[in-house]
Amino acid sequence: MxxxxxxxxxxxxxxxxxxxxxxxxxxxxxxxxxxxxxxxATVAAKDYDGGQPTGAPDLSGQDITLIDVPKLVGIGYFAATTEGMRQAAEELGNVNVTTDGPTEANIDDQITFIDNYITQGVNGVLFAANDPVAIAPVLKRALGEGIHVVGYDANSEPDAREWFVNQAxxxxxxxxxxxxxxxxxxxxxxxxxxxxxxxxxxxxxxxxxxxxxxxxxxxxxxxxxxxxxxxxxxxxxxxxxxxxxxxxxxxxxxxxxxxxxxxxxxxxxxxxxxxxxxxxxxxxxxxxxxxxxxxxxxxxxxxWNPVDLGYAAVYATRAVVDGNLAPGSTSVEAGRLGTLQVVNGSEILLGAPFVYTADNIDDFDF
CATH class of the missing domain: 3.40.50.2300 (Response regulator)
Incomplete structure (x- = not known):
């Protein structure tokens, strides 16, 4: 054959x-x-199942500082999500986002990075989990400190973050x-x-x-x-x-x-x-x-386009802070991506995958 x-x-x-x-x-x-x-498939409606921050300050329309802690840094995929976050922050004008994380896909190291930034003080944590269960306690600590938490690429337990941007x-x-x-x-x-x-x-x-x-x-x-x-x-x-x-x-x-x-x-x-x-x-x-x-x-x-994935995560976080994305929302506006749908209670769906072939792959650089 x-x-x-x-x-x-x-x-x-x-x-x-x-x-x-x-x-x-x-x-x-x-x-x-x-x-x-x-x-x-027929998708049944599902109630919001994410977590909520305790005593988060009202920063609607104000400058916010986000830390992005992916599974690891130094590989093309997360370099692309970082670029998308940078693009979104530049467009929005009132978001400062920094990517930092382990150089190996190690959950203990990832937890340490997040924990350190909670201590330093940030308004929001973005993450791509190496382990959905092990990462949950430190994300819940962030929520308990009034810090917004949004995942992308790899989810945590739902109640350990507010929203998850699902690539597909x-x-x-x-x-x-x-x-x-x-x-x-x-x-x-x-x-x-x-x-x-x-x-x-x-x-x-x-x-x-x-x-x-x-x-x-x-x-x-x-x-x-x-x-x-x-x-x-x-x-x-x-x-x-x-x-x-x-x-x-x-x-x-x-x-x-x-x-x-x-x-x-x-x-x-x-x-x-x-x-x-x-x-x-x-x-x-x-x-x-x-x-x-x-x-x-x-x-x-x-x-999917990981640049768009990072971009959507920042727009979603900005919408949460501004009160435009809350439990019960069915969609969120995400800049050049338009309207993204909420699925599975607390997930934001990026959309359909993109197909790269010999005819178009050279048009992309990430």
């Missing part, structure tokens, strides 16, 4: 039809897999990933996954939705293994290379669940000389994938 190498960036199962084997990489929350035939709905990403892999390796192909950690919330959500959608729609596909790579480029490459060597011809495809793991997996496939035999499907930023798209080893990249 001829296989093409593709990347789907929009944002794992063990054993055929995921029998009773233990599953690594998903969370244990309920899923809502989309229909196999693409029938749109998890079941939509899960369906898109599985559909792309099935199109490339066939409905009985075998694949593995390279993720960050088994507790990283957005990846765990995507994987859970992927698993349940795959079981329902492509039951003959076989998920071989899930491995962690800590959002580290060298480790991601080594993990992908190990999968290639371990499974040989049985490995029809690799999912990369992070903006680090996907290009590293594409590089491992390239160096192993199996480009065109082992598909790469996953999440990444355009700049990281341009060499693989140019070589023809990767055909398309599907991803």
């Amino acid at each position: 001829k296989k093409l190498t593709v990347l789907l960036a929009a944002t794992a199962l063990s054993g055929t039809a995921m029998a009773a084997d233990p599953w690594d990489g998903r969370d244990d929350l309920p899923t809502s897999p989309l229909a196999c035939d693409g029938t749109p 709905e998890f079941n939509g990403i899960g369906k898109a990933l599985i559909d792309a892999m099935a199109a490339e390796i066939g409905e009985d192909g075998k694949f593995a996954i390279v993720t960050s950690t088994f507790t990283t919330p957005n990846q765990a959500r995507w994987i859970a939705e992927m698993q349940d959608y795959q079981e329902a729609c492509f039951p003959n596909m076989e998920w071989l293994e899930t491995v962690e790579a800590q959002e580290d480029n060298i480790l991601s490459f080594n993990q992908a290379n190990t999968l290639i060597n371990k499974y040989g011809d049985d490995l029809d495809g690799i999912f990369g669940m992070t903006s680090v793991a996907t290009p590293a997996s594409a590089e491992a496939v390239t160096q192993a000389g199996v480009c065109g035999d082992t598909a790469v499907v996953g999440l990444a930023t355009p700049n990281a994938m341009k060499p693989y798209v140019a070589s023809g080893c990767v055909k398309s990249v599907v991803l």
Whole structure:
């Protein structure tokens, strides 16, 4: 069977039809897999389930200072969200936002950064969580100090923040990933996954939705293994290379669940000389994938725009401070992005993913 190498960036199962084997990489929350035939889902209204700050000062229209603490700094994805935040702050004119955080995706270090900025005094905390449960206490401390808290990219427990800007709905990403892999390796192909950690919330959500959608729609596909790579480029490459060597011809495809793991997996496939035999499907930023798209080893990249994600997070925070985004709101105005919808009680949906191909990928620089 001829296989093409593709990347789907929009944002794992063990054993055929995921029998009773233990599953690594998903969370244990309920899923809502989309229909196999693409029938749109019906979304039920949900009450606001976020937290609220205690005694937050009235700073409507006044200058505010925000600190952004992503999973880690020094990678293209979060450099792009930072740029979006800068653009929003410049447009608004009354927001000062600074990005600071750990150089590795370590939840303990992330907590320390947030804790230090709470002590120093800020008006708002933006975050992308490395662990939804472990980060909750320090975010609740921020709320208790009257500091506004808004998440993006990777959520916390809902009551530990006011709002979460969701880049795309998890079941939509899960369906898109599985559909792309099935199109490339066939409905009985075998694949593995390279993720960050088994507790990283957005990846765990995507994987859970992927698993349940795959079981329902492509039951003959076989998920071989899930491995962690800590959002580290060298480790991601080594993990992908190990999968290639371990499974040989049985490995029809690799999912990369992070903006680090996907290009590293594409590089491992390239160096192993199996480009065109082992598909790469996953999440990444355009700049990281341009060499693989140019070589023809990767055909398309599907991803939300992380610049827009950071931009939306700042606009949402400004709206919260100004009283324009509150429990019960159904939408929020976000500058050039227009009106963004509130879903799932306290989430703001950025919108549909964007598809990068050889025809347009050079138009983007992040």
